[in-house]
Amino acid sequence: MSQIKDAARAAQVRRAAVASTVGTAIEWYDFFLYGTVAALVFPHLFFPKSDVYVGTLQSFTTFALGFLARPIGAAIFGHYGDRLGRKATLIITLGLMGVSSAIIGILPTYTSIGLWAPILLTVLRMLQGIGVGGEWGGSVLLSMEWGNQRRRGLMASWPQMGVPLGLVLSSGTVALFIAISGPGFLTWGWRIPFLLSLVLVAIGLFIRLRVMETPHFQKVVEERKVIDVPVVEVIRRHPKEIILSALIRMAEQAPFYIFISFVLSYGKTNLGFGEGFLTLATTTAGILSLFTIPFFGHLSDVIGRKNMYMAGAVLVLLYAFPYFALLDTKLPALVFLAIIVSMIPHDALYGPQAAFIAEHFPTNLRYSGASIGYQLASVVAGGPAPLIATWLLHTYGTGYSISVYIVINAVITIIATAMMKERAKVEIDKELPV
Template structure:
């Protein structure tokens, strides 16, 4: 049955759709970034006080990784529903779940209050957050691309990615603000404030997204009765190779960020002894730079295609990997901050092209599922990057060159995958 636009208003413009995609992903990444920051700075003491500082950090980052493990499950479930019943209605569900779970983390009692139940509840909420995020970004990217004019897929497709720096800017700014509290107040209630803000931000994102109509591509697919009955099975049967390439395409943009962003905040604070406010300010500046650059990369993608943009970004990250961690190895506030900023900005170039590149690799019948699984399987692997980097640094006697090799490998994986993705494009939007 054909889906129709809301009768009370004209067909949604691509700009309104892009704004809806941006609003939801901004909330998504705000939620994820405050969790990553709290995992680096707070959760070890609040939820794992019985462990040593090193073990507490490892446990904290492990709960961070749990959300990423859940993301492929969310991608499979919400991708199936989105390909069967529509992109828009599923995105309304995911944005509500994300905001509600984040607010509930701010209400959690700590280990000192309820003992071992506290980290169990934290991991459970993180799991639910990961499931909901598994269907959010991919649906937003699919909806934006399917609404966009052919000649503007790059700029509209980058809008979900712009939610990432805005979410990061908001998250780091809020954490920087509450970090100015005296330590006793920050440990008691200050760290909860960023999570509790998830409730009002949810209402804003929900209102914006409610103004978006269903994708015209999906409506046409339903009119022609082309919807796959089992999208996930169809995806694996017909597009298995594309799925593998899509996972690799996403890798440096996600894993590289959590290496250069989340991990370096923890390294700078715990190992280099740098004031955490200075590190959060550096992360804020990196996000602001990305926010300014993403529209530029989107317009470049409209001229040359998303593949070259992804290749250039991956190449730049590979070349800069060792200089970045040489700066970090200086141990100074300026050196660590400069390495963090350079790393986050460079890995984000490939990420800017990710939405369009993935969307154009899959047919409309399995697009939501294909984009979601590509992105979120990569995210599931990437979620353990801070944990792996912490363990690797300890195993190599605090040798940062080992971490530089990690970033270089991530970059080369994405570079070769982006070249392959260009040959596997299915342009039928």
């Protein structure tokens, strides 16, 4: 009987890891797809009356609004994730994201409906942000709370791989339809990747419906420790942990959207490269992350979460100036190398990040606390990053001004990490007030 139970649990662990990773990959496919098309297409179709600089700013503004919506999604779905469970909440977030993206695929442009086009685009982008804001915490907890507690860094890194998977899917799909549609990409080719979201969501829902609720949340229910208003309680009990969770992401999130989204605009406008070359480079970078994210997650189980995270922040700081030095050579091989290598310092942070944040909150407040802390960084780091980078480049005329911005973010992360506790070897709820 024990062997049957062990086999059943092992099956659930595998299903949880796969469901978290696949579902998160679909969510990030939709989110990154918007970022890619925002750099390549939206300035022409939704903001056609603006010059190149203003049109790019306007397009990246709608991109940023999706990040402003993410803490809202974290609060909404964190509440239900800590009250109703991880599984049910994740099914809702996946559906919300997929439908929003599919509607973008059929959205009329400025030529057809005027100002309503950018307005509707902005609303749909914010719905995407709400969906992603609720997705991350649940997917991480589904995998981490089912998995081996001595390997929390590795288990929590599996859904983190949804980011490069989503990036590879979105960049690869865009590159494919650029090749297929040719000049028609600006009229119809860009729409197909958004419509494909419905197919991906159907696959994700099928996988997630086969996973049981996590044993940690089941125990909370059995012991009647479910909190009535978890968002309010976690802010009251763990404000320091929430703020630090946001600040440790500065060196990871702001540079990431420069490395992946802004570089598409920079490479096309300032370096003279085509969309196909740039999306191939970001796709290759995403493939590399499929290996480096779980590696660094595993390494954090060995050397500790703080040590791994601090090393990653230092790597980001050290790479800030070489990154733009390589890009500005305008040599295809070196530009390609710069984009690919940029994922290594990022992944040194992103691999251990999920476990590092989640370990600082008790089970009955973990979905809310981890989600809010994680997504608050979106407001000050991820969302504004392409906007700030565009402004810095326009104002100072050099990519090195953006390097300074990256360094500042890395310094903030180093300070915040030093203030976090090391909990890699501690039982998941030990010494945490519930």
